[in-house]
Amino acid sequence: MKTTGGSDDAKRRAGERAAEEATDGMVVGLGTGSTTAHAIRALGRAVDSGLDIRGIPTSFQSRQLAIEAGIPLTALDEVETVHLAIDGTDQFAGRHLIKGGGAAHTREKLVDSAAERFVVVADPSKQAEVLDHPVPVEVLPDAWTVVTEEIAAKVGGEATLREAERKDGPVVTDNGNLVLDCDFDEVRDPAMLALDLAAIPGVVEHGLFINLVDTVYVGTDDGVEEHQF
Incomplete structure (x- = not known):
């Protein structure tokens, strides 16, 4: 995205x-x-x-x-x-x-x-002033559905699998993984959200720097x- x-x-x-x-x-x-x-x-x-x-x-x-x-x-x-x-x-x-x-x-x-x-x-x-853009999360292909559920249950985000624009199916990263775009509305505590996302099994890396x-x-x-x- x-x-x-x-x-x-x-x-x-x-x-x-x-x-x-x-x-x-x-x-x-x-x-x-x-x-x-x-x-x-x-x-x-x-x-x-x-x-x-x-x-x-x-x-x-x-x-x-x-x-x-x-x-x-x-x-x-x-x-x-x-x-x-x-x-x-x-x-x-x-x-x-x-x-x-x-x-x-x-x-x-x-x-x-x-x-x-x-x-x-x-x-x-x-x-x-406050981060409110969806946070990209790179996930292992086999884990995307589980990670989607965990993000909703544990950190209150709505995760959407990123679809490719010019081919059928999802976007695949250079590392061979998938990307979830996660909407949290306003991110008031980016550091805490970064820790929470990193702790979810199946997450390779999130887009919070x-x-x-x-x-x-x-x-x-x-x-x-x-x-x-």
């Missing part, structure tokens, strides 16, 4: 501003999504101009885009340090994010949480707003 909103120019401004943080010798986590794609393209142009970095893609999509952009790639288990991670978000409220609109949040969380510095790129439509982000760059029609934490 990919969210939309915000002009492409606003997304480009945010992505290009985040890409400016990359310096020679860095290992950079490459997130997934339309706004992060602008950052990856900007990094590719910088590499073409001599910037020496290596990228860690978080999805098939970001890997292909990085290859097209000419960014040398590596893997999380092949490096000692991830210096910078750049990623998008479906919604943010302060330092709390909801991610997973592109069904890549499991790998994104691995890379983003490993990074010394994690910056998020967004457009104004993604900012909220708690207190991980250092800076959010919000592209606007006039420039870029910086939210520092």
